[in-house]
Amino acid sequence: MFYREVGEFKTSYRSDQxxxxxxxxxxxxxxxxxxxxxxxxxxMSEYWAQAVFLPFLIFGIAAIxxxxxxGYCGQVSxxxxxxxxxxxxxxxxxxxxxxxxxxxxxILLSGGVTAFVxxxxxxxxxxxxxxxxAVATLAAQFFLVWMFxxxxxxxxxxxxxxxxxPEREIFGFIVTGAKAETLPVYYVCLVxxxxxxxxxxxxxxxxxxxxxxxxxxxxxxxxxxxxxxLMAKLTAFAVSSFYVGISGALLFALxxxxxxxxxxxxxxxxxxxxxMIIIGGLGSIFGSLVxxxxxxxxxxxxxxxxxxxxxxxxxxxxxxxxMIVGLLIVVFLILEPHGLAMLWRIIKEKLRIWPFAx
Amino acid sequence: MSKKAExxxxxxxxxxxxxxxxGPAVMEMRNITLxxxxxxxxxxxxxxxxxxxxxAIIGPNGAGKSSMLNVINGFYHPQExxxxxxxxxxxxxxxxxxxxxxxxxxxxxxxxxxxxTTLDNIMTGRLTHMKQGMIxxxxxxxxxxxxxxxNRAIVEKVIDFLEIQSIRKTPVGRLPYGxxxxxxxxxxxxxxxxxxxxxEPMAGMNVEEKEDMSRFILDVNDEFGTTIALIEHDMGxxxxxxxxxxxxDYGRKIGDGTPDEVRNNQDxxxxxxxxxxx
Amino acid sequence: xxxEFFFGVEVFLNGLMAGVxxxxxxxxxxxxxxxxxxxxYAQGIMALFAAMTLVGFQEGQIPFAHLFNAMFGMxxxxxxxxxxxxxxxxxxxxVMVLFAILVEKLILKHLVNQEPIILFMATxxxxxxxxxxxxxxxxxxxxxxxxxxPQGGNFWIEENTAFLGGDAFYGFYLDTLDIYATVIATVLVxxxxxxxxxxxxxxxxxxxxxxxxxxLSVGISLRAIWVIVxxxxxxxxxxxxxxxxxxxxxxxxxxxxxxxxxPVLMLGGFTSIPGAIIGGLIIxxxxxxxxxxxxxxxLGGATENWFAYMVALVFLVFxxxxxxxxxxxxxx
Numbered sequence: 001m002f003y004r005e006v007g008e009f010k011t012s013y014r015s016d017q018x019x020x021x022x023x024x025x026x027x028x029x030x031x032x033x034x035x036x037x038x039x040x041x042x043x044m045s046e047y048w049a050q051a052v053f054l055p056f057l058i059f060g061i062a063a064i065x066x067x068x069x070x071g072y073c074g075q076v077s078x079x080x081x082x083x084x085x086x087x088x089x090x091x092x093x094x095x096x097x098x099x100x101x102x103x104x105x106x107i108l109l110s111g112g113v114t115a116f117v118x119x120x121x122x123x124x125x126x127x128x129x130x131x132x133x134a135v136a137t138l139a140a141q142f143f144l145v146w147m148f149x150x151x152x153x154x155x156x157x158x159x160x161x162x163x164x165x166p167e168r169e170i171f172g173f174i175v176t177g178a179k180a181e182t183l184p185v186y187y188v189c190l191v192x193x194x195x196x197x198x199x200x201x202x203x204x205x206x207x208x209x210x211x212x213x214x215x216x217x218x219x220x221x222x223x224x225x226x227x228x229x230l231m232a233k234l235t236a237f238a239v240s241s242f243y244v245g246i247s248g249a250l251l252f253a254l255x256x257x258x259x260x261x262x263x264x265x266x267x268x269x270x271x272x273x274x275x276m277i278i279i280g281g282l283g284s285i286f287g288s289l290v291x292x293x294x295x296x297x298x299x300x301x302x303x304x305x306x307x308x309x310x311x312x313x314x315x316x317x318x319x320x321x322x323m324i325v326g327l328l329i330v331v332f333l334i335l336e337p338h339g340l341a342m343l344w345r346i347i348k349e350k351l352r353i354w355p356f357a358x
Numbered sequence: 359m360s361k362k363a364e365x366x367x368x369x370x371x372x373x374x375x376x377x378x379x380x381g382p383a384v385m386e387m388r389n390i391t392l393x394x395x396x397x398x399x400x401x402x403x404x405x406x407x408x409x410x411x412x413x414a415i416i417g418p419n420g421a422g423k424s425s426m427l428n429v430i431n432g433f434y435h436p437q438e439x440x441x442x443x444x445x446x447x448x449x450x451x452x453x454x455x456x457x458x459x460x461x462x463x464x465x466x467x468x469x470x471x472x473x474x475t476t477l478d479n480i481m482t483g484r485l486t487h488m489k490q491g492m493i494x495x496x497x498x499x500x501x502x503x504x505x506x507x508x509n510r511a512i513v514e515k516v517i518d519f520l521e522i523q524s525i526r527k528t529p530v531g532r533l534p535y536g537x538x539x540x541x542x543x544x545x546x547x548x549x550x551x552x553x554x555x556x557x558e559p560m561a562g563m564n565v566e567e568k569e570d571m572s573r574f575i576l577d578v579n580d581e582f583g584t585t586i587a588l589i590e591h592d593m594g595x596x597x598x599x600x601x602x603x604x605x606x607d608y609g610r611k612i613g614d615g616t617p618d619e620v621r622n623n624q625d626x627x628x629x630x631x632x633x634x635x636x
Numbered sequence: 637x638x639x640e641f642f643f644g645v646e647v648f649l650n651g652l653m654a655g656v657x658x659x660x661x662x663x664x665x666x667x668x669x670x671x672x673x674x675x676x677y678a679q680g681i682m683a684l685f686a687a688m689t690l691v692g693f694q695e696g697q698i699p700f701a702h703l704f705n706a707m708f709g710m711x712x713x714x715x716x717x718x719x720x721x722x723x724x725x726x727x728x729x730x731v732m733v734l735f736a737i738l739v740e741k742l743i744l745k746h747l748v749n750q751e752p753i754i755l756f757m758a759t760x761x762x763x764x765x766x767x768x769x770x771x772x773x774x775x776x777x778x779x780x781x782x783x784x785x786p787q788g789g790n791f792w793i794e795e796n797t798a799f800l801g802g803d804a805f806y807g808f809y810l811d812t813l814d815i816y817a818t819v820i821a822t823v824l825v826x827x828x829x830x831x832x833x834x835x836x837x838x839x840x841x842x843x844x845x846x847x848x849x850x851x852l853s854v855g856i857s858l859r860a861i862w863v864i865v866x867x868x869x870x871x872x873x874x875x876x877x878x879x880x881x882x883x884x885x886x887x888x889x890x891x892x893x894x895x896x897x898x899p900v901l902m903l904g905g906f907t908s909i910p911g912a913i914i915g916g917l918i919i920x921x922x923x924x925x926x927x928x929x930x931x932x933x934x935l936g937g938a939t940e941n942w943f944a945y946m947v948a949l950v951f952l953v954f955x956x957x958x959x960x961x962x963x964x965x966x967x968x
Contacts (some may be wrong), residue, residue, distance in 0.1 A: 015508045016505065124953050130677060131752045135500065136952050137896055139945035142895075146942045157808040172847060202498035206506055207488040216472050216481050221469035225545065226457030226486035235492065267895075271760065283473065312706040319772040326765025335756045346968055358882075 004195045018200060027341035036194075041186055056296045057189035063276040063288035064200050065243025072130030072204055074216025075125055081269035083241050085261050086114045086174035089154050091249035092163040093178075096156060101177060103168040107192075108247045112141070114245020115238040127232050131217075141267055148261040163197030164258040165288045176253045185254045192250065196243060199286050203239065212236050213283070236274035244273075275325060279332055281341025290329030290340045300325065380601065383442075384553060390439035392425055398513040399425040401435070401609040403540075407553070412579055412586045414596045414617075415575055417606035417627055423589045424466065424605065429536060431463055432456035432586060440443070458486050462546040463555035469537050472493030473530040476541050479530055480516060481586055515636030516544045536567040540574075541619050547578060554578065556588035566593075568592065572599060572616065597621070643715055646808050647928045647946035648921060653918020656877060659892055660821040662900040662912040663828065664872040669906045671865040672744065674755040678763035679752030680894020683731070683872055684768040687886045689731050691781050692774045693724040699773045725874070726955035732870030739748040747874045767888075769864035776888070787813040800803040817879040828868075829909055837864060845907070902951050905961020914959065919944045 010016040020026040044053060061082060070076050090110035095100060111264055121140050154215050156165045167177035173184035180357045203209060211232045214222035252259045259265075272295060279322050280291020306317045336342055371381045383406035392400040399422045407413045407430075419558065423622050428434040429441065433453050441448045443459065462483070471479050489511060494502045498574060517523055520540050525533060530541055547555055559575065560568045572595060578584050590596050597617045603622055605613030607629040613620045620626055661679065668676045676682075692699065696715040704710060720725075744764065747755055790812040797808045832838035843851040844861045852858060880890050896919075904915025923940045931939030951958060 013507045013514075017503075017506065017510075076757075080476070097859050124949075126954050128956055130954055132902075132952055133758055134756065135751065135902060136687045136949055138468045138898065139942075139949045139952075140893070141943045142945050199496040202496050202502070203492070205504055206498070207485060207490065207563045208495055210478060210482050211485060213474055213478070214485075217471035217473045218469050221451045221465065221471070222482075224431065224457060224463065225467075225482060225549065226454050226480075228452075239492075271764075274757070274760075290442065310706075313702070315776060316703055316706055316772065317774070319768040322768025323770075323772065323825065324762065326768065329761025330743055330758050333750075333754055333761065334743070337754065 001143065009199075017205065032134060036190060041183055041325030044186075046182060049186060051300050052297055053186060054182075054189060056298070057186070057193045057274065058191050058247055058255055058294040059296060060289050061196055061250070061272050062244050062247035063280065063292045064197060064285055065099065065240045065247065065289040066273050067203065067277045067280075067282065067285070068200060068212070068243065069236050069240035070100070071277055071284065072209060072216065073212035073233065073240075074219075074232060075122075075236060076134040077137040077240070078134050078267070078270050078274065079121070079144070079271045080244050081140040081265040081267055082141040083114055083244040084251060084263035084269060085246030086117050086146055086149050086241075087111060087245030088164065088252035088259055089148055089261075090114065090245065092156075092165065093154070093252050095166055095168065095253070099166070105251065105252070106168075108271050109248055110249040111242040111246040114248070115242040118237040118241025118244075118350065119234055122234050123238070124175075125233045131132075138267070141270055145261055145265060148265075150246055160260075162258050162260050163252070165253040168253070177257060180257070188254060189250060192246065195283055197289070199241070200239075204285065208235065216283075232273075267271060275329055277339070278337075279328055279338030279339055282337065284339070284341040286344075287339050290344070294340070295325075359632075360616075360633045365618065374601070378410060378580060378621060379484075379583075380411045382405065384409040384440040384444055385526050385587075386440075387426075388442065389428070389440040390426075390429060391434045391435045392422075392429060400611055402439075403606070403609075404439075405604045405611060405614055407587050409585050410579070410583050411577070412588070413598050414600035414603045415587065415589045415606065416591070416596055417612075421606040422556060422609040423606055425559055427463070427587070427589055430553075431461060431555055432580045444625070457500060460549075460552035461555065462544070462549040462551035462553075464539070464542045464559060466557045466561060468535075469540055470542055472540055472546070473529070475527050475529055476522060476533070476544075477513065477517070480513045480544045480548045480588075481542055483516075483545040484513060486549055489509065489585075494495050512550075513544075515550050519547070519577070520544050525549060527588055528604045535562055536564075539563070539571070543571075543574065547584075550582075552585060554584050554586045556586065556590075558591065559591050562593050568595060575599060577617055586613045638671055641823075644810070644928065646810070647924050649808065650814070650904055651921035651924035652917060653810070653818045653920070654924065655917035656818045656821045657876070657916075658751065658893075658896055658900050659913045659916030660824065660879070660918050661876050662897040662904070663909065664869040664876070665894075665901055666866055666906065666909055666912045667828075667841075667872070668869050668916035669901075670909075671841055672754055672755075672844075672862055674744075674759060675752070675906070676869065677682075677756060677759040677894070679873060679897070680890070681763045681766040681770070681890060682735070683877035683880070683893070684886070684888070684890040685766055685877075686728055686732055686870065686874035686892060687737075687773040687781055688770050688779070689882040690724050690728040690783075690878065691779045691881075693727050694719050694721060695779075697774060699877070702775055703772055725783065728874055729871060730908065733867045736863050736866035736870050739753055739866055739925060740859060744862055745859065751771060755960035779881075779886040781878065781886050783878055785813055785816050785882055787882065789813065791967070792850050801953065803968070811883075813857055813879075813943075815884055817883075820875065824872065825909075825913060828872075832909070841865065866925060896944060901958070902948035903958055905958030908958070908960035911958055911960035922947065 010021065017019070020029055021355065035139045037283070062084060066080050083158065087110045090113040091106050094106040094109055095103070098106075112194040120136070122249060124136060128136055145299050149161060155161055168180065170184065170188060174180050175185050175188055203213070212235075214225070214227050215229060216233045222232070223245075248265065251264070256264060274292035276295045277288055278291070279294055280289065282289025299317075302321055302324070303314070306312045306320070307314050307346065332339055346348055371379055373379050385407040387402075387406070388404050390400055390403045391398070403426070415426055417423055425434060426548075429436055431453070432448070432451055432455075435450050444634060463471075471482065473481075488505055490502045490505050491538055494500070520543065522537065522540055522544065525537060525541075528540060533541065539562075543556075543559065546556075554573070559571055563571060575588070576599065579586055588599075600617055602615060603613065603617055603620045604611060605623070605626045607625075612625040613623045615623075627630060661683065664679045664682070667674060668679070688752065691697075696717040696719065698704075698712055698715055701713050739762065743758060744929050747758055788811065789809050793808050795809050816919055832841055840851070840856045840861055841864070843854070843856055844858060848858060851861075876893070877886070877890065881895060884890075900912060900915040900919050902915075903914070903918060904911025926943050927939050931943070
């Protein structure tokens with residue numbers, strides 16, 4: 001009764017293909033945009049911005065990236081943390097090597113470097129598949145972290161091994177370094193997420209999306225109907241790494257300001273992003289964002305509930321968080337491998353015919 | 359609807375009794391031998407497939423028919439012999455390159471992409487024709503969208519032809535077996551192939567479904583002039599549909615001609631009745 | 637022969653012993669992978685949990701004490717007893733068997749026909765869950781594990797090999813604990829091999845590993861086998877947990893040894909018991925020798941973090957089934 005598409009007929013293929021074919025969905029999307037661009041930035045507290053919104057925006061990009069590789073193209077990667085590190089360190093080298101370069105250009109170029117590195121690591125994907133590829137990406141993860149730790153050139157031979165972002169501005173607002181202001185940083189990240197999400201949506205609904213999904217579903221059949229498997233996999237690796245690299249660069253330059261690779265880009269991050277797309281929904285851009293929101297928001301909520309309200313010690317909250325995440329992963333894999341996005345779609349389908357049952 | 363075509367041994371075009379034009383050979387197998395380790399799957403087989411005809415490959419189980427289809431398809435490379443496609447000797451190629459040459463196929467055990475809808479599956483059949491690059495696709499508006507709409511129109515024609523409009527948006531994993539086979543045919547047709555290979559298209563179907571599928575195969579051949587090679591076990595279907603038949607047994611060719619000629623061939627009768635070979 | 641050479645030999649011997657430990661951990665993986673096609677990422681956490689449970693029983697810790705204290709404002713921590721190591725081990729084993737039963741019932745049963753990658757991700761979820769659960773149950777502080785195995789450098793060996801290598805060499809410094817661990821691990825490995833070859837259950841395990849359908853058709857209960865396999869893996873995890881825990885304390889990093897097992901498996905093949913052993917030895921020796929000969933002098937050290945993975949990567953590309961695994965065949 002609430003959720004109607006009665007009377008909404010599509011008279012052209014273009015209108016059938018649009019992202020939000022149902023008017024109610026379109027309105028919902030616009031409302032969400034209004035929230036994201038206007039209401040939230042004006043009303044959010046510093047705590048919420050730093051603890052929830054900024055990480056959500058940044059990891060949302062990484063989640064979309066990993067979903068392209070794993071959810072759409074079926075190549076499981078456990079190396080996202082390492083690739084975020086590639087993005088971060090590229091950004092650092094560009095910022096320190098070219099002090100006059102615009103920060104947005106730095107970030108985009110960092111994405112490009114990561115895309116190239118992703119291509120390299122994607123080359124073996126033709127020979128090793130499925131689970132074995134996952135293990136290979138694990139190797140990449142450990143190797144990259146070691147490399148950024150050990151090879152001094154990457155951190156400009158600083159004594160601490162840390163990399164720190166120098167100050168940069170956009171339109172006069174300082175967005176990196178110690179004096180960065182939260183609001184401009186928020187908008188930069190929001191605009192990046194929004195544009196990258198649109199680009200991802202376009203890619204995945206067209207020929208590339210179908211090539212990737214064909215490889216995922218049955219790669220031998222895909223090859224027989226004309227998909228070049230190496231190109232399909234490499235493009236997935238490249239695009240995915242582009243996104244993950246940008247996310248890493250943003251995390252370093254705009255959010256953390258200073259980074260130690262073993263902490264910030266460890267295998268825990270790889271799992272974090274993987275969990276985002278499992279819970280949110282594999283093969284869904286919307287799902288990536290839902291998953292990111294969940295994985296970022298849930299620990300904060302849990303901590304607020306248990307520690308602030310109930311007065312429990314912080315480590316219990318951390319332990320419970322692990323248990324909840326682990327439990328949800330298993331539950332989602334058993335019950336709904338397509339994650340929250342699919343659950344949402346099912347709810348909408350039921351609402352379409354509510355109050356009838358079928 | 360039965361066909362009475364006269365076979366010719368030369369490569370001139372001729373017109374069949376029901377008005378279709380059959381041209382010269384579009385694919386030729388010359389002395390093909392295929393081995394898997396010590397097992398000889400195909401042993402010195404030669405035959406041709408003429409443009410616009412429906413060629414059936416039949417034989418008892420294990421005769422090597424699927425392997426033969428895979429050789430035509432380019433998935434297997436024969437150790438000896440040559441494959442000529444459109445008059446040229448085919449060099450060893452990757453399967454996806456062969457698809458670009460205009461050969462499409464269906465599979466015995468349905469190889470649909472279970473994670474996608476019917477529409478998306480058939481759209482994958484158009485991938486060899488979709489040329490827009492990544493940047494264009496990311497932007498979407500403009501060339502990429504136009505290409506998508508053009509190809510969508512072609513796919514919709516295939517959907518109309520196969521009468522599967524109502525299941526357009528259904529994930530194929532949820533479709534019954536007969537419909538899945540039809541969607542798979544749709545995917546092959548969407549590629550607008552010059553040569554269509556069907557691996558046991560009637561397998562697992564009841565009488566009604568077989569009639570539907572036969573009708574589709576004949577219509578494809580009639581309306582679009584597509585050359586078709588099919589493997590089939592149902593003799594009634596083969597006799598009705600095929601212009602010419604190749605019979606295989608134990609990796610060898612034991613019959614080659616029109617359905618009538620083959621039906622009366624003693625070797626073929628022996629193979630099916632299981633007369634022991636000395 | 638110079639002292640340098642004998643140092644090298646010492647590194648080699650240590651590498652062998654480390655390798656035996658890796659093999660032990662890798663074995664747990666191979667067992668589960670062989671029987672159910674699942675790569676159990678949670679194997680490392682199982683070792684940690686087993687060790688924590690053992691210590692908890694020994695020290696008379698109250699499970700979930702921290703949580704209860706927070707919830708109800710109490711202050712209790714221990715029951716007040718100290719349990720004998722032997723009983724504690726038996727009890728810990730019982731807990732691991734219970735764990736195996738629960739895992740089969742709640743997780744494995746529901747994921748029977750899924751692809752290996754889904755099962756793998758489920759074990760990652762399980763690992764996270766067990767990490768939080770174990771910490772909640774026994775506390776996340778570092779614990780000392782002592783089941784009576786002597787530790788420290790073995791003076792007898794040191795003294796009696798000092799005659800080699802001249803003045804600069806003081807004899808092989810080998811830790812007694814490591815020696816015990818090697819012996820125990822070898823005994824365990826041999827018994828596992830004997831078990832799988834010569835007992836009825838072992839045969840059933842191998843049947844299941846070969847072909848689920850065929851095993852079902854001769855009346856083998858798949859579910860029972862899985863419980864048994866996970867219980868054995870739990871036992872192996874307990875032994876590994878005891879060995880590593882005695883050496884470096886029971887703490888989170890214990891679970892990371894599982895990640896070390898991965899390269900061992902890639903080298904030895906995921907489905908081969910002898911492969912796990914030989915792979916473990918090669919990695920153990922290779923790691924230490926590489927660091928000794930090339931890593932420390934030329935590359936700044938800490939190459940042990942990735943050496944194993946690089947070797948594994950090479951194998952993955954050129955010989956994915958490892959040295960002894962079954963060849964992976966794909967069909968249309």
